Amino acid sequence: MIGLVDCQSFYCSCESVFRPDLKGKPIVVLSNNDHWIIALNSKAKNLGLKRGLKFKESRHIIENGNVEFFSSNYTLYNDMSWRVMETLKDLSPRVEIYSIDEAFIDLSGFKNLAAYGETIRHTIKRQTLLPTTIGIAPTKSLAKVAQRLAKKVDGSLILDTPGNISKALVLTPVKDLWGIGSAYAKRLLSGGIETAADFIKVPEWIVKKEMTSAGWMLQRELKGIPMADLKVEVNPRKGIISARQFRSPVKELSIINEAISYYTELAVEKLRKQNCTTNSISVSLEASGRARHASAETAPTDYLPDIISVAKALLKKIYSHEFEYWRTTIFLFGIEPVIGKQINFFDDNNSKKGYLIKRVDEINDKYGQHTIHPCASEFRDDWGMHREYLSPNYTTRLKDFPVVHAL
Numbered sequence: 001m002i003g004l005v006d007c008q009s010f011y012c013s014c015e016s017v018f019r020p021d022l023k024g025k026p027i028v029v030l031s032n033n034d035h036w037i038i039a040l041n042s043k044a045k046n047l048g049l050k051r052g053l054k055f056k057e058s059r060h061i062i063e064n065g066n067v068e069f070f071s072s073n074y075t076l077y078n079d080m081s082w083r084v085m086e087t088l089k090d091l092s093p094r095v096e097i098y099s100i101d102e103a104f105i106d107l108s109g110f111k112n113l114a115a116y117g118e119t120i121r122h123t124i125k126r127q128t129l130l131p132t133t134i135g136i137a138p139t140k141s142l143a144k145v146a147q148r149l150a151k152k153v154d155g156s157l158i159l160d161t162p163g164n165i166s167k168a169l170v171l172t173p174v175k176d177l178w179g180i181g182s183a184y185a186k187r188l189l190s191g192g193i194e195t196a197a198d199f200i201k202v203p204e205w206i207v208k209k210e211m212t213s214a215g216w217m218l219q220r221e222l223k224g225i226p227m228a229d230l231k232v233e234v235n236p237r238k239g240i241i242s243a244r245q246f247r248s249p250v251k252e253l254s255i256i257n258e259a260i261s262y263y264t265e266l267a268v269e270k271l272r273k274q275n276c277t278t279n280s281i282s283v284s285l286e287a288s289g290r291a292r293h294a295s296a297e298t299a300p301t302d303y304l305p306d307i308i309s310v311a312k313a314l315l316k317k318i319y320s321h322e323f324e325y326w327r328t329t330i331f332l333f334g335i336e337p338v339i340g341k342q343i344n345f346f347d348d349n350n351s352k353k354g355y356l357i358k359r360v361d362e363i364n365d366k367y368g369q370h371t372i373h374p375c376a377s378e379f380r381d382d383w384g385m386h387r388e389y390l391s392p393n394y395t396t397r398l399k400d401f402p403v404v405h406a407l
Ligand SMILES: [Mg+2]
Pocket: 006, 007, 008, 009, 010, 101
């Protein structure tokens, strides 16, 4: 059996974990630069707010409805997600992290799954204070169906008999099936196929012909035949991009240099977290009506100062003092796992560099991002993202840790 664990209103829940005063209140989280609503809890939805609404335009509903609003704080969400996933790894032998707030878990061989589903929810709640829902079923697609229904009761749902699987399929509109795009949903509806129960009655050869093998696999999974195993390994990213728009156009090379160094630092942090090296670095610089980029190849490396030097040299090539720039981007390609990486025999400093960067990682893990960082990448507010309503990094920055006073 497979379980799908999903955190409820994840971004909003993360914001309220350290703010008990927000309990029961409507909450929204805004996009980068505070433009749009990207996440909201059910209380906020009830007021008529939606994902994708412009913050400025929904301001009156937010103010009249006493809605709490936050800039997106991905440092907090990523760290809370990591805590949930680590907790799940203690509760199941195999975990597939599906998204920041969802994971499939292997429950084969477990007894009394209904009770175990509740144990999982309670354990996550105790360890992270985050609410979850769980669907448990014989296949991933059915687990998704179960989880969608579990959401309605804020709990867990297990589909373990042909009888309750059939009932669940009747209650699932085709448009809500996992992986059915809006185009297929429309076509199915026009053919009178409204629910998942209708969908599994369509002859397999028609599904295969009309909806490719992906549709056919979905149909078989809904019939209880597993077609996809959990993907437990972490796939290293193919490329890492770190880009930001300046708040106002920037002309001075020194400021752009600082920005590119800072965003290189963020990109290399991701690279090192997945234990990989890069051998191809590209930088782009955009002014209105003009974008230039330059690339360079290097020996495989994860050493931040070297990557910053390459990025700055590339920047120098494409910079011209005649323009005002509004965006700069760093790309890292040629990403390979550190194991088996080529050693650069001409660089006898390799082991020293490895030692140094490891200690820097340890200090930054302990005391928070950028506690130690290259002087070149000083964070400046005038090119940073506009995040006026950012919550503290409760779990990753020492000075933001919540303080408990015992009387
Ligand atoms: Mg969720």
